[in-house]
Amino acid sequence: NAGVTQTPKFQVLKTGQSMTLQCAQDMNHNSMYWYRQDPGMGLRLIYYSASEGTTDKGEVPNGYNVSRLNKREFSLRLESAAPSQTSVYFCASSLQGAFTDTQYFGPGTRLTVL
Amino acid sequence: GDSVTQMEGPVTLSEEAFLTINCTYTATGYPSLFWYVQYPGEGLQLLLKATKADDKGSNKGFEATYRKETTSFHLEKGSVQVSDSAVYFCALSERRGGYQKVTFGTGTKLQVIP
Numbered sequence: 001n002a003g004v005t006q007t008p009k010f011q012v013l014k015t016g017q018s019m020t021l022q023c024a025q026d027m028n029h030n031s032m033y034w035y036r037q038d039p040g041m042g043l044r045l046i047y048y049s050a051s052e053g054t055t056d057k058g059e060v061p062n063g064y065n066v067s068r069l070n071k072r073e074f075s076l077r078l079e080s081a082a083p084s085q086t087s088v089y090f091c092a093s094s095l096q097g098a099f100t101d102t103q104y105f106g107p108g109t110r111l112t113v114l
Numbered sequence: 115g116d117s118v119t120q121m122e123g124p125v126t127l128s129e130e131a132f133l134t135i136n137c138t139y140t141a142t143g144y145p146s147l148f149w150y151v152q153y154p155g156e157g158l159q160l161l162l163k164a165t166k167a168d169d170k171g172s173n174k175g176f177e178a179t180y181r182k183e184t185t186s187f188h189l190e191k192g193s194v195q196v197s198d199s200a201v202y203f204c205a206l207s208e209r210r211g212g213y214q215k216v217t218f219g220t221g222t223k224l225q226v227i228p
Contacts, residue, residue, distance in 0.1 A: 004157070031213065041220060042118075045215075045216070056212075056213070094214055097214040099208050102160045102163065103158075103216060104160075105159065
Protein backbone atom coordinates (compact mmCIF):
# COMPACT_ATOMS: atom_id res chain seq x y z
CA ASN A 1 0.00 0.00 0.00
CA ALA A 2 1.44 3.35 -1.06
CA GLY A 3 -1.19 5.26 0.98
CA VAL A 4 -1.59 8.80 -0.32
CA THR A 5 0.75 9.90 -3.10
CA GLN A 6 1.24 13.41 -4.48
CA THR A 7 3.06 14.82 -7.48
CA PRO A 8 5.11 16.86 -7.95
CA LYS A 9 7.19 17.16 -4.78
CA PHE A 10 8.51 20.62 -5.62
CA GLN A 11 7.42 23.27 -8.12
CA VAL A 12 8.43 26.82 -8.95
CA LEU A 13 6.00 28.95 -10.96
CA LYS A 14 5.97 32.48 -12.22
CA THR A 15 3.04 34.73 -11.39
CA GLY A 16 0.17 34.00 -13.77
CA GLN A 17 1.22 30.47 -14.69
CA SER A 18 -1.09 27.53 -14.11
CA MET A 19 -0.48 24.06 -12.76
CA THR A 20 -2.26 20.99 -11.43
CA LEU A 21 -1.27 19.11 -8.30
CA GLN A 22 -2.08 15.42 -8.46
CA CYS A 23 -3.17 13.23 -5.57
CA ALA A 24 -4.10 9.56 -5.42
CA GLN A 25 -4.96 7.16 -2.60
CA ASP A 26 -5.10 3.37 -2.65
CA MET A 27 -6.99 2.81 0.61
CA ASN A 28 -10.50 2.84 -0.93
CA HIS A 29 -11.36 5.97 1.04
CA ASN A 30 -14.48 7.94 0.21
CA SER A 31 -13.40 11.39 1.40
CA MET A 32 -10.47 13.43 0.17
CA TYR A 33 -9.10 16.87 1.09
CA TRP A 34 -6.65 19.53 0.00
CA TYR A 35 -4.89 21.64 2.66
CA ARG A 36 -2.27 24.30 2.58
CA GLN A 37 0.32 24.71 5.33
CA ASP A 38 1.83 28.11 6.04
CA PRO A 39 4.27 29.00 8.82
CA GLY A 40 2.53 29.71 12.13
CA MET A 41 -0.94 28.94 10.73
CA GLY A 42 -1.44 25.20 11.01
CA LEU A 43 -3.25 23.57 8.10
CA ARG A 44 -6.15 25.23 6.32
CA LEU A 45 -8.69 23.40 4.18
CA ILE A 46 -8.88 24.52 0.55
CA TYR A 47 -11.41 22.06 -0.92
CA TYR A 48 -12.82 18.71 0.01
CA SER A 49 -14.63 15.84 -1.66
CA ALA A 50 -16.96 14.01 0.71
CA SER A 51 -17.47 11.21 -1.83
CA GLU A 52 -16.81 10.40 -5.47
CA GLY A 53 -18.63 12.87 -7.69
CA THR A 54 -18.87 15.68 -5.14
CA THR A 55 -16.58 18.57 -4.29
CA ASP A 56 -17.03 21.62 -2.11
CA LYS A 57 -15.18 24.68 -0.85
CA GLY A 58 -13.29 24.74 2.37
CA GLU A 59 -11.88 27.64 4.34
CA VAL A 60 -9.58 29.19 1.69
CA PRO A 61 -10.82 28.23 -1.82
CA ASN A 62 -10.12 31.45 -3.74
CA GLY A 63 -7.73 30.96 -6.65
CA TYR A 64 -8.13 27.17 -6.72
CA ASN A 65 -10.27 24.56 -8.44
CA VAL A 66 -10.50 20.82 -7.89
CA SER A 67 -11.55 17.69 -9.72
CA ARG A 68 -12.49 14.37 -8.18
CA LEU A 69 -11.52 12.28 -11.18
CA ASN A 70 -12.61 8.97 -9.65
CA LYS A 71 -12.62 7.42 -6.20
CA ARG A 72 -8.81 7.30 -6.07
CA GLU A 73 -7.79 10.66 -7.52
CA PHE A 74 -8.36 14.26 -6.45
CA SER A 75 -6.49 17.05 -8.23
CA LEU A 76 -5.98 20.70 -7.31
CA ARG A 77 -5.58 23.34 -10.02
CA LEU A 78 -4.12 26.82 -9.78
CA GLU A 79 -5.39 28.71 -12.84
CA SER A 80 -3.28 31.86 -12.44
CA ALA A 81 -0.71 31.50 -9.69
CA ALA A 82 -0.02 34.39 -7.31
CA PRO A 83 2.83 34.85 -4.80
CA SER A 84 0.26 34.47 -1.97
CA GLN A 85 -0.15 30.85 -3.07
CA THR A 86 3.43 30.03 -2.13
CA SER A 87 2.90 27.27 0.42
CA VAL A 88 3.16 23.56 1.11
CA TYR A 89 0.12 21.67 -0.16
CA PHE A 90 -1.09 18.43 1.40
CA CYS A 91 -3.66 16.00 0.11
CA ALA A 92 -5.41 13.79 2.65
CA SER A 93 -8.05 11.10 2.69
CA SER A 94 -10.33 9.48 5.24
CA LEU A 95 -12.57 6.43 5.12
CA GLN A 96 -16.02 8.00 5.40
CA GLY A 97 -15.44 11.54 6.62
CA ALA A 98 -16.84 10.65 10.05
CA PHE A 99 -15.71 12.87 12.88
CA THR A 100 -13.85 9.93 14.43
CA ASP A 101 -11.94 9.12 11.23
CA THR A 102 -8.19 9.45 10.97
CA GLN A 103 -7.03 11.51 8.02
CA TYR A 104 -4.07 10.10 6.05
CA PHE A 105 -1.75 12.63 4.46
CA GLY A 106 0.47 12.60 1.42
CA PRO A 107 4.10 13.81 1.54
CA GLY A 108 3.23 17.30 0.30
CA THR A 109 4.06 19.59 -2.62
CA ARG A 110 6.26 22.59 -1.90
CA LEU A 111 5.17 25.36 -4.27
CA THR A 112 6.96 28.66 -4.80
CA VAL A 113 5.36 31.40 -6.91
CA LEU A 114 7.75 34.14 -8.01
CA GLY B 115 -16.04 28.94 15.83
CA ASP B 116 -13.86 25.98 16.69
CA SER B 117 -10.27 26.59 17.67
CA VAL B 118 -7.22 24.74 18.96
CA THR B 119 -4.49 26.40 21.01
CA GLN B 120 -1.22 24.65 21.65
CA MET B 121 1.93 25.80 23.34
CA GLU B 122 4.41 27.78 21.32
CA GLY B 123 7.65 26.15 20.40
CA PRO B 124 10.27 25.28 19.80
CA VAL B 125 10.65 22.98 22.77
CA THR B 126 14.18 21.69 23.36
CA LEU B 127 14.72 18.73 25.66
CA SER B 128 17.56 16.41 26.51
CA GLU B 129 17.19 12.73 25.70
CA GLU B 130 15.20 10.83 28.38
CA ALA B 131 13.51 14.01 29.65
CA PHE B 132 9.76 14.17 30.33
CA LEU B 133 7.66 15.83 27.65
CA THR B 134 4.42 17.76 27.97
CA ILE B 135 2.88 19.71 25.10
CA ASN B 136 -0.25 21.56 26.15
CA CYS B 137 -3.36 21.69 23.97
CA THR B 138 -6.72 23.29 24.72
CA TYR B 139 -9.70 23.57 22.43
CA THR B 140 -12.98 25.38 21.87
CA ALA B 141 -15.80 23.53 20.15
CA THR B 142 -19.57 23.82 19.97
CA GLY B 143 -20.23 20.07 19.95
CA TYR B 144 -18.43 16.94 21.11
CA PRO B 145 -15.44 16.55 18.84
CA SER B 146 -12.85 13.83 18.45
CA LEU B 147 -9.33 14.92 19.39
CA PHE B 148 -6.11 14.00 17.64
CA TRP B 149 -2.37 14.42 17.85
CA TYR B 150 -0.59 14.29 14.52
CA VAL B 151 3.20 14.30 14.07
CA GLN B 152 5.15 15.69 11.13
CA TYR B 153 8.75 14.61 10.57
CA PRO B 154 10.98 16.84 8.43
CA GLY B 155 10.00 16.78 4.77
CA GLU B 156 7.00 14.51 5.33
CA GLY B 157 3.24 14.75 5.65
CA LEU B 158 1.33 14.54 8.91
CA GLN B 159 0.69 11.13 10.40
CA LEU B 160 -1.56 10.11 13.23
CA LEU B 161 0.14 9.75 16.59
CA LEU B 162 -2.93 9.08 18.74
CA LYS B 163 -6.58 9.99 19.10
CA ALA B 164 -9.51 9.99 21.53
CA THR B 165 -13.11 10.09 20.41
CA LYS B 166 -15.00 10.82 23.63
CA ALA B 167 -14.52 12.40 27.03
CA ASP B 168 -12.16 10.61 29.45
CA ASP B 169 -10.73 8.42 26.67
CA LYS B 170 -6.96 8.05 26.71
CA GLY B 171 -5.10 7.74 23.42
CA SER B 172 -1.66 6.16 23.45
CA ASN B 173 1.01 5.15 20.95
CA LYS B 174 4.81 4.72 20.97
CA GLY B 175 5.01 5.83 24.62
CA PHE B 176 2.98 9.01 24.02
CA GLU B 177 -0.31 9.53 25.86
CA ALA B 178 -3.10 12.11 25.94
CA THR B 179 -6.42 12.15 27.84
CA TYR B 180 -9.58 13.83 26.54
CA ARG B 181 -10.61 16.17 29.38
CA LYS B 182 -13.99 17.73 28.69
CA GLU B 183 -14.12 19.68 31.93
CA THR B 184 -10.90 21.55 31.13
CA THR B 185 -11.27 21.30 27.30
CA SER B 186 -7.75 19.95 27.09
CA PHE B 187 -5.81 17.15 25.38
CA HIS B 188 -2.23 17.49 26.59
CA LEU B 189 0.43 15.25 25.04
CA GLU B 190 2.92 13.50 27.36
CA LYS B 191 5.82 11.12 27.08
CA GLY B 192 7.89 9.87 29.97
CA SER B 193 11.27 9.65 28.23
CA VAL B 194 11.88 11.29 24.86
CA GLN B 195 14.38 10.09 22.27
CA VAL B 196 16.26 11.94 19.55
CA SER B 197 13.99 10.22 17.03
CA ASP B 198 10.98 12.05 18.56
CA SER B 199 12.24 15.34 17.12
CA ALA B 200 9.38 16.57 14.92
CA VAL B 201 6.47 19.02 14.80
CA TYR B 202 3.38 17.98 16.78
CA PHE B 203 -0.13 19.15 15.85
CA CYS B 204 -3.17 19.00 18.08
CA ALA B 205 -6.45 18.84 16.16
CA LEU B 206 -10.17 18.51 16.72
CA SER B 207 -12.62 16.92 14.32
CA GLU B 208 -16.35 17.41 13.95
CA ARG B 209 -18.93 16.47 11.37
CA ARG B 210 -20.14 19.73 9.81
CA GLY B 211 -22.33 20.33 6.78
CA GLY B 212 -21.76 16.86 5.37
CA TYR B 213 -18.01 16.58 5.83
CA GLN B 214 -15.31 15.99 8.42
CA LYS B 215 -14.12 19.42 9.52
CA VAL B 216 -10.70 19.27 11.16
CA THR B 217 -9.29 22.28 12.99
CA PHE B 218 -5.54 22.15 13.55
CA GLY B 219 -3.37 23.95 16.05
CA THR B 220 -0.34 25.83 14.78
CA GLY B 221 2.09 23.06 15.71
CA THR B 222 4.82 22.70 18.33
CA LYS B 223 8.33 21.90 17.21
CA LEU B 224 10.20 19.49 19.47
CA GLN B 225 13.95 19.13 19.35
CA VAL B 226 15.56 16.40 21.43
CA ILE B 227 19.31 16.65 21.93
CA PRO B 228 21.56 13.71 22.89
